[in-house]
Amino acid sequence: MHINTSEISKKLNLEEEIIKNAFEKRVISLNKYKNRKYIAFKKKLRHIERGTTLFLNDGMDVVMGYPKIRRALVLDPTLKKYFIDRVVVEEKLNGYNIRIVNIDNEILAITRGGRICPFTTKKVLKLLNMDILKDYPDIMLCGEMVGLNNPYVPNYYSEVDNTTYKDEYNIITENLGFYIFDVRNRETNMSLPIEEKNRLLEKYNIPHVKPLGIFKKEDVVEIKNIVMKLNSEKREGIVLKDPNMLVDPIKYTTHYTQYSDLSVAFKYLFDLGIDFMFSRLVREGYQSFEFKEGEKELEKRAMSIGKAIIYSMVESIKMVSRGELITEDFELYFDSEGDMDEFLNYLKELHITYVIKKREVLKNGAYRIEIGRVYSSTNDKIKGHLKGSLW
Amino acid sequence: MHINTSEISKKLNLEEEIIKNAFEKRVISLNKYKNRKYIAFKKKLRHIERGTTLFLNDGMDVVMGYPKIRRALVLDPTLKKYFIDRVVVEEKLNGYNIRIVNIDNEILAITRGGRICPFTTKKVLKLLNMDILKDYPDIMLCGEMVGLNNPYVPNYYSEVDNTTYKDEYNIITENLGFYIFDVRNRETNMSLPIEEKNRLLEKYNIPHVKPLGIFKKEDVVEIKNIVMKLNSEKREGIVLKDPNMLVDPIKYTTHYTQYSDLSVAFKYLFDLGIDFMFSRLVREGYQSFEFKEGEKELEKRAMSIGKAIIYSMVESIKMVSRGELITEDFELYFDSEGDMDEFLNYLKELHITYVIKKREVLKNGAYRIEIGRVYSSTNDKIKGHLKGSLW
Numbered sequence: 001m002h003i004n005t006s007e008i009s010k011k012l013n014l015e016e017e018i019i020k021n022a023f024e025k026r027v028i029s030l031n032k033y034k035n036r037k038y039i040a041f042k043k044k045l046r047h048i049e050r051g052t053t054l055f056l057n058d059g060m061d062v063v064m065g066y067p068k069i070r071r072a073l074v075l076d077p078t079l080k081k082y083f084i085d086r087v088v089v090e091e092k093l094n095g096y097n098i099r100i101v102n103i104d105n106e107i108l109a110i111t112r113g114g115r116i117c118p119f120t121t122k123k124v125l126k127l128l129n130m131d132i133l134k135d136y137p138d139i140m141l142c143g144e145m146v147g148l149n150n151p152y153v154p155n156y157y158s159e160v161d162n163t164t165y166k167d168e169y170n171i172i173t174e175n176l177g178f179y180i181f182d183v184r185n186r187e188t189n190m191s192l193p194i195e196e197k198n199r200l201l202e203k204y205n206i207p208h209v210k211p212l213g214i215f216k217k218e219d220v221v222e223i224k225n226i227v228m229k230l231n232s233e234k235r236e237g238i239v240l241k242d243p244n245m246l247v248d249p250i251k252y253t254t255h256y257t258q259y260s261d262l263s264v265a266f267k268y269l270f271d272l273g274i275d276f277m278f279s280r281l282v283r284e285g286y287q288s289f290e291f292k293e294g295e296k297e298l299e300k301r302a303m304s305i306g307k308a309i310i311y312s313m314v315e316s317i318k319m320v321s322r323g324e325l326i327t328e329d330f331e332l333y334f335d336s337e338g339d340m341d342e343f344l345n346y347l348k349e350l351h352i353t354y355v356i357k358k359r360e361v362l363k364n365g366a367y368r369i370e371i372g373r374v375y376s377s378t379n380d381k382i383k384g385h386l387k388g389s390l391w
Numbered sequence: 392m393h394i395n396t397s398e399i400s401k402k403l404n405l406e407e408e409i410i411k412n413a414f415e416k417r418v419i420s421l422n423k424y425k426n427r428k429y430i431a432f433k434k435k436l437r438h439i440e441r442g443t444t445l446f447l448n449d450g451m452d453v454v455m456g457y458p459k460i461r462r463a464l465v466l467d468p469t470l471k472k473y474f475i476d477r478v479v480v481e482e483k484l485n486g487y488n489i490r491i492v493n494i495d496n497e498i499l500a501i502t503r504g505g506r507i508c509p510f511t512t513k514k515v516l517k518l519l520n521m522d523i524l525k526d527y528p529d530i531m532l533c534g535e536m537v538g539l540n541n542p543y544v545p546n547y548y549s550e551v552d553n554t555t556y557k558d559e560y561n562i563i564t565e566n567l568g569f570y571i572f573d574v575r576n577r578e579t580n581m582s583l584p585i586e587e588k589n590r591l592l593e594k595y596n597i598p599h600v601k602p603l604g605i606f607k608k609e610d611v612v613e614i615k616n617i618v619m620k621l622n623s624e625k626r627e628g629i630v631l632k633d634p635n636m637l638v639d640p641i642k643y644t645t646h647y648t649q650y651s652d653l654s655v656a657f658k659y660l661f662d663l664g665i666d667f668m669f670s671r672l673v674r675e676g677y678q679s680f681e682f683k684e685g686e687k688e689l690e691k692r693a694m695s696i697g698k699a700i701i702y703s704m705v706e707s708i709k710m711v712s713r714g715e716l717i718t719e720d721f722e723l724y725f726d727s728e729g730d731m732d733e734f735l736n737y738l739k740e741l742h743i744t745y746v747i748k749k750r751e752v753l754k755n756g757a758y759r760i761e762i763g764r765v766y767s768s769t770n771d772k773i774k775g776h777l778k779g780s781l782w
Contacts, residue, residue, distance in 0.1 A: 070781035070782060071781060071782040072779075072781060072782075073776040073780075073781075073782055074776060074777060074779070077777075077778065077779045078779040078780075078781070080779070081778070081779035082779065082781075250781060266672070266676075269673065269676070274665045274666065274668075274669040275665065277665075277669065277672075278665040278668065278669075279782070281657070281668075281700055281704070282660065282704070282782075284700075284701060284704075285657075285660070285700075285701065285704030285705055285707075285708055286708060286776060288701060288704075288705050289705050289708040289709060289712070293705075298701060298702065298705065299694075299698075301697070301701055302694060302697030302698045302700070302701040302702065303690075303693060303694050303697050304697070305696075305697040305700060305701060306692070306693030306694050306695070306696040306697025306698070306700075307690075307693045307697070309672055309675075309676075309693070309696060309697075310675060310676065310679060310689060310692055310693040310696060311689065311693065313672070313673070313675075313676030313679075314676055314679050314680050314684075314689065316676075317676055317677060317680040318680060321680070385464040385465060385677060386465060387468065387472070388463075388465070388468045388469040388471070388472035388473065389464075389469075390461035390462060390463060390464075390469070390473075390641060391461060391462040391463075391464055391670070391673075
């Protein structure tokens with residue numbers, strides 16, 4: 001297929017040479033969703049964010065990538081240094097980042113990496129009223145898909161239990177929901193101010209993350225208290241925003257999140273990067289310092305981190321020693337066999353190795369499947385070491 | 392200075408092109424000790440081990456690098472797979488690896504990296520009787536320099552307390568000693584069989600690591616018991632050797648070592664590599680699994696690891712927040728001011744940043760100094776984060 005790099009260059013204001021080069025190096029991928037062709041940026045290139053999607057339609061519609069949100073290691077003095085005067089605190093949810101757009105009158109859900117996810121696209125159409133994107137086709141709804149029944153970041157959120165189907169014997173509940181946190185122009189990436197964003201989303205009755213508070217940037221104690229409360233409720237953390245979105249948001253997470261991340265990282269120890277592990281440990285150091293922990297709290301944190309590391313690792317080694325396969329399991333619901341097959345093909349395209357552990361047709365014709373994502377390096381390396389391979 | 396790469400090529404049986412290239416890429420360095428010029432291999436190049444030294448003297452004497460010793464993650468079945476029939480267990484000491492050689496009738500101590508260390512060279516001459524190298528100038532004595540008063544790996548070993556000087560008021564004790572573990576031909580790297588090695592070293596009265604036992608390779612339980620005993624005594628671990636040195640030795644370390652390594656790594660968290668941290672954690676996973684730890688032992692190990700990580704990190708952050716400099720401190724003794732200056736110059740050549748914290752002339756004319764090695768990345772990054780830099 002001929003790709004008009006000259007037109008892409010004009011549209012993105014990026015030299016054609018760079019675009020050609022990026023295609024060659026596979027930094028830009030060419031993809032298809034149904035009959036819709038689009039390219040996706042797998043890395044940030046100049047001013048084009050990672051995850052930017054450009055549709056090869058008449059309008060060459062662009063959906064800019066969601067920008068990386070940087071992190072405060074200590075709240076004080078970072079907030080004072082960083083913000084203008086006031087800070088809106090929103091809850092950070094632990095799911096996966098999605099941008100929803102309207103392209104040629106079709107609603108599409110695009111992942112952080114810039115791919116149209118068939119699973120998410122279909123769920124969004126069921127869960128949300130998309131009139132807002134008909135009225136404002138230039139915006140993108142940026143949000144987090146959360147809940148146990150998603151194929152990327154399965155975490156239970158009690159607030160997103162939906163009855164999928166119910167008869168006299170069974171209640172089948174899908175735990176899945178979507179919360180918008182930003183409304184942006186999809187070509188310029190400009191955000192609506194927080195109040196305006198919330199008014200608009202309320203008008204269209206779209207679920208969105210609500211501010212946990214608006215503070216002066218000096219009110220670090222209050223913000224710290226929010227973090228502590230979220231931690232005790234096993235929630236992920238906060239995103240801090242300028243009320244007018246004049247500076248980029250920054251994020252800060254709870255001990256609970258670091259703990260869970262480490263548990264996951266050391267369960268799949270040879271697959272998740274060591275940078276991932278190291279950064280979580282560093283966050284714990286700064287948090288413990290900033291929260292002025294005494295001997296007892298320090299000990300509690302040390303124990304928690306130690307357990308996240310050791311218990312997960314030993315559990316994985318034990319599994320392999322029993323001949324079991326280490327997988328990360330996802331239970332997903334699909335309305336039809338076609339939807340399910342489409343999604344499984346999509347996973348193959350992404351080169352994700354999986355096994356199907358269970359597959360059930362429900363009485364209403366929907367499908368429930370359990371997929372196990374296979375972490376090959378972890379399985380293979382542990383197997384090798386247990387057979388006597390040297391380090 | 393002209394370097395005859397053609398001669399070096401012949402001597403090492405390595406293509407001249409490779410040698411020229413390695414000089415250009417600074418994989419081979421050109422160094423000087425007093426008036427003695429030599430080259431050192433900073434990386435393994437084909438069959439030439441990392442740390443190999445070639446002297447630019449008439450004989451072009453070569454001292455082969457000490458080979459990397461690989462590690463068992465589990466003792467069972469690794470030992471059975473790896474060894475022929477019997478296994479000699481020697482204690483692994485926690486100091487720094489040194490090769491002592493006789494070049495043109497001068498005794499020299501060469502570090503793992505292939506450099507002549509002036510500190511170690513002088514200490515070796517004081518601590519050991521070097522007749523053995525006069526009688527056998529082709530061998531190298533490979534061993535570990537241990538003790539608190541060394542500039543690389545300061546760990547206290549009670550067995551190496553030496554009285555440096557004593558009067559009616561003071562006893563000054565230097566904690567430093569040297570134990571040989573291998574006797575090798577310095578050009579071929581061939582090792583003497585263990586019994587022969589020990590007989591020779593005993594004959595010349597040279598301190599050496601003594602076997603903790605000789606086992607059948609199936610006697611994993613006994614070997615595990617040795618590891619547990621060493622752990623309770625806060626010792627580093629073991630090296631496992633074929634009695635005839637027909638297969639390369641392998642090593643295995645105690646929990647205590649992993650704990651101490653992690654404490655150090657997280658104290659200087661932005662300077663020590665994350666691979667260093669990760670590998671220690673992985674060892675803990677396999678050890679806990681192999682030692683079949685129950686809930687209580689698992690918890691104890693988790694707590695220990697968690698403390699090594701969190702306590703060290705928080706302590707470093709606290710230090711920087713108080714405006715203190717994070718350094719690793721070494722207390723060293725020198726016989727003269729000249730010796731001291733020579734060594735400090737050597738550190739500068741190695742691009743090691745240090746501060747002198749204390750400097751004392753003892754009554755017998757010797758010098759005692761405290762050097763603090765400065766970990767710049769750790770100091771700078773923590774300072775930045777505490778001032779509000781984002782991650």
